[in-house]
Amino acid sequence: MIVARTLTLYVGRRFLTATFAMLVALTLLVSMFDFIELLRRAATRPDATFALVASIAGLRMPFVGMQILPFAILLGGIVAFWRLTRSSELIVARAAGISAWGFLSGPVVVALLFGATAVMAISPLSSAMLARAERLDASYLRAGGGVTALAGGRLWLRQADREFDAGGTAILSGRPERLLGTDRHAQFSLTDVTVWRLSSRDRSLGRIEAPKGELMPGRWVLEDAVVFGADRQPRPAQTLEIPTDLTPDRIEDSFASPDTLSFWALPGFIAVLEHAGFSALRHRLQFQSLLSMPALAMTMALLAAGFSMRNSRRGGVAQTIAAGVSAGFGLFVLDRITGEFGEAGTLPVWLAAWAPTAAGLLLAIALLLHLEDG
Structure with a gap:
């Protein structure tokens, strides 16, 4: 159906614009606080110049962007869907008989591309730049002598x-x-x-x-x-x-942190670690977390739709959006908790990495079913 396809592309484009703007804004905001913290640590280091601190903060920016990508998709999606609902565009489309599952395919595909690009293309760049930043940090800002000091x-x-x-x-x-x-x-x-x-x-x-x-x-x-x-x-x-x-x-x-290894380098390095008798739990957890990134991105897009497509005439829009943000923080906390259990070996690595995605997807589907059929 031509109308449905056009609407899907239109909603997907609005979702892409809002998500990309939110990702850039959040990355710059978090990087600014990171830069301030580095300046505070460098205050007592005569060798740590302003240019060096700026270089370290700049090298960490792709890593920061990858870490906040799911939350940026959630917030960007909430903003995009709320604007479309407030202008009655989505309300008219649904009144015309177009299912929400149809026009949401555009944002879901956009979120999937965000996640896949982050894992396959940004991850190698992020890991290399983060490793360089960690070496500069260890050489100029840290007081200890590295792992040998232990x-x-x-x-x-x-x-x-x-x-x-x-x-x-x-x-x-x-x-x-x-x-x-x-x-x-x-x-x-x-x-x-x-x-x-x-x-x-x-x-x-x-x-x-x-x-x-x-x-x-x-x-x-x-x-x-x-x-x-x-x-x-x-x-x-x-x-x-x-x-x-x-x-x-x-x-x-x-x-070093598993974050300094790219998605493509992790499988081989895990094999080397286990062959040498080292524990590879942290690296396996990192690999599974990267694998789940595209699915998590799609989950966040569906969550954003579920929490922000409510008709504004019914009231409670601010509470609903706040609930969406709270759900995002809840998934973040769940990810941290399951990650700790995974690193300790209490939970299987795959379960620790995929549990937040599964929980968020079930919540999103429940909300959309209630919104569409309830």
């Missing part, structure tokens, strides 16, 4: 070790010659290195002591290494090589 300046790593046992593990400890986050492309090396080699049943297979170890492509090279076997007797010092899947970037990323 263990007295020593770095602890774990990797697979199948030289003596198919399920063996090697635990490496040493002092990095550069602080994590300062120079991404510098050669990675450790001093005062200790390596514990364990079997699949966590039985000690030996220990290695070396004054220095360098991470080369595909292997650790330990200089003047002394090997202590199961009998605890030392062997003559020699240069040893231990195969590894670790790289300097992967070591950096294993301590």
